[in-house]
Amino acid sequence: MTIKPMGDRVLVKMEQIQEKSAGGIFIPQTAQEKTQIAHVLEVGDDESIKVKKGDKVMYDKYAGTSVKAEGEEYLILSMTDILAVIS
Numbered sequence: 001m002t003i004k005p006m007g008d009r010v011l012v013k014m015e016q017i018q019e020k021s022a023g024g025i026f027i028p029q030t031a032q033e034k035t036q037i038a039h040v041l042e043v044g045d046d047e048s049i050k051v052k053k054g055d056k057v058m059y060d061k062y063a064g065t066s067v068k069a070e071g072e073e074y075l076i077l078s079m080t081d082i083l084a085v086i087s
Helices: none
Strands: 010-014 035-045 056-059 065-069 070-076 084-085
Touching: 010 056, 035 070
Parallel strands: none
Antiparallel strands: 010 035, 010 070, 035 056, 056 084, 065 070
16 A cells, blocks of 8 residues: 655654663563654655655654554654654
């Protein structure tokens, strides 16, 4: 399945961060705070989009719409919800 965002929307995949406590115990994803860093997979067709495929971005904490496709979880963000490009 292909997901192509429309307008000023961007499709991203959240970065999975595996955290470890000071004692060496891995903290499960369900107990961690949701990451705000993602990789851009697709961009909409609006000319105001300032990111491109492959960029690593930071987005607003409660932004976007979650989408599940083929067992993977993605997020569709508006361009205004993207705070920064990380290099």
